[in-house]
């Protein structure tokens with residue numbers, strides 16, 4: 001069963017109290033919905049997975065190797081099925097799980113999770129403090145600057161784009177387009 005957005009939000013707030021974690025969930029939700037529309041897939045399903053992907057994040061901050069491993073029990077509380085649990089666990093592939101992204105949805109989540117962070121940070125350092133005038137080329141410039149948003153693992157994003165079979169510039173462009181309408185919602 002796929003939970004409703006209300007159920008997903010309630011669960012997210014039950015386990016995540018930091019507003020920045022909620023903002024990240026919204027950013028990944030909006031990006032997943034955008035890519036679902038682009039690929040003619042189900043935006044509601046993709047959005048729910050985006051909203052819930054880091055459900056156990058706050059409970060595993062001191063034990064990062066457990067990230068994605070507390071999630072299944074939490075997700076079952078709202079009746080999530082195995083495919084949703086698989087999708088959530090696959091975003092930690094090679095980092096904290098061995099669940100390999102195996103479909104379009106999972107490959108997209110794996111790719112855009114960290115990329116949203118890089119794009120938001122690139123928007124925040126602009127004079128406009130906005131994504132409205134952020135272009136792919138300025139994200140690429142920040143991409144090469146290792147000191148900028150150093151927590152963002154560029155290799156994972158690159159690997160993900162290859163798995164998606166989509167040029168990295170296109171993935172960046174679509175993610176900017178996905179996040180522009182939700183700037184306020186994601187705390188920018």
Ligand SMILES: [Fe+2]
Pocket residue numbers: 053054057067091092
């Ligand atoms: Fe995560």
Ligand SMILES: [Fe+2]
Pocket residue numbers: 024028053054113114
């Ligand atoms: Fe995440």
